[in-house]
């Protein structure tokens with residue numbers, strides 16, 4: 001071949017076999033690594049060459065640097081004692097499919113640029129829709145993240161509310177479109193509101209009840225007040241499983257308000273959507289048939305490596321009308337007889353993400369996915385019981401899903417500030433051991449340690465050890481004060 005390539009097919013084959021061995025060893029031994037990276041800012045960049053090499057380098061040298069420089073600077077999201085944030089889990093079948101996706105390296109913007117990618121996406125999204133109990137009149141598309149899915153919903157709502165005028169003329173009228181979400185909504189909603197041109201001032205943060213769930217009466221009052229003032233309520237974002245405490249907004253009542261005022265209702269179930277594979281969890285999304293759109297991330301809690309966010313919408317016409325473009329060079333003879341996913345979201349170019357979902361769902365089977373998620377939910381209830389039974393710990397929120405919000409409270413009469421400091425020190429001390437990783441939020445001003453159970457390889461022993469580490473470190477800290 002008269003083309004310069006730094007690696008031959010045979011060298012690639014050998015290196016790939018070695019790499020797969022390394023990958024399997026790494027995942028089998030991941031518990032030997034600290035969960036949270038234990039490096040200081042700047043430590044990694046100082047070890048990276050100041051300039052790119054002029055001459056190509058051997059793979060052995062690159063791999064050696066990967067092991068010595070990169071690995072210590074990684075936080076290990078696939079570690080079974082990763083209890084921080086929300087998970088971004090993965091699995092062996094997902095990794096295998098990702099290898100194939102990279103091998104094909106197809107750009108799947110149109111049906112014609114890879115018919116199998118489009119039709120598999122169409123079919124796998126129907127599987128997913130049915131798996132999580134969404135009605136049959138929803139269709140799905142894969143976006144990169146929940147942030148993008150929500151942006152897509154906000155843009156569709158904006159266009160529907162204005163008869164598709166803003167797409168044509170921009171914001172030329174004085175009319176003000178408003179958006180509603182709870183005080184505990186994810187920051188991506190505010191970001192989407194800014195990007196979609198509503199303006200941050202148009203976002204109404206609706207009060208929550210004692211479980212941190214949106215109050216439908218407060219939503220109704222806010223919509224009423226805005227209508228009185230001449231604004232146009234356009235979109236409500238309800239959350240099933242807020243990031244702070246996995247609070248669940250009451251969908252059915254919110255949907256009734258939205259339907260009454262003809263407001264687009266988008267559901268952000270970024271984490272919680274995965275739990276809906278269990279029919280007994282679907283009471284958390286009662287009323288889902290009345291909504292307009294729904295997003296959840298298989299890349300969080302469904303063993304499908306980042307990135308893969310499922311976006312479902314009832315009115316696909318509103319979606320496509322919002323995003324479609326028809327430059328000459330993208331016109332194909334199939335026309336509208338096929339799905340061209342470039343018109344179902346922001347990006348033109350698209351990866352073949354459906355393949356990893358197809359691998360995961362087929363390898364686990366629905367019952368396999370249900371089994372692991374059920375176990376995570378049970379383990380979260382076990383942690384809740386430990387916290388409730390411990391006199392010096394306090395539970396700070398209900399536990400409807402896989403996240404337990406807690407704090408160490410050795411002295412119930414202590415000032416909030418000093419309890420907050422104590423818990424911040426406690427969490428840092430645990431994280432510094434590298435044996436487990438927790439992150440925090442604040443609920444009603446109280447520093448809250450979140451114990452999130454959703455990693456693919458997390459078993460009871462890891463959760464028990466995590467709780468032991470947390471409680472023993474707390475008591476050692478309490479007695480040293």
Ligand SMILES: Cc1ncc(COP(=O)(O)O)c(C=O)c1O
Pocket residue numbers: 086144145146147148186188239241242243268269270271297309
């Ligand atoms: C409830 C909720 N919505 C949205 C997001 C944003 O997700 P992504 O990183 O996919 O944009 C998160 C992330 O944790 C989340 O918890």
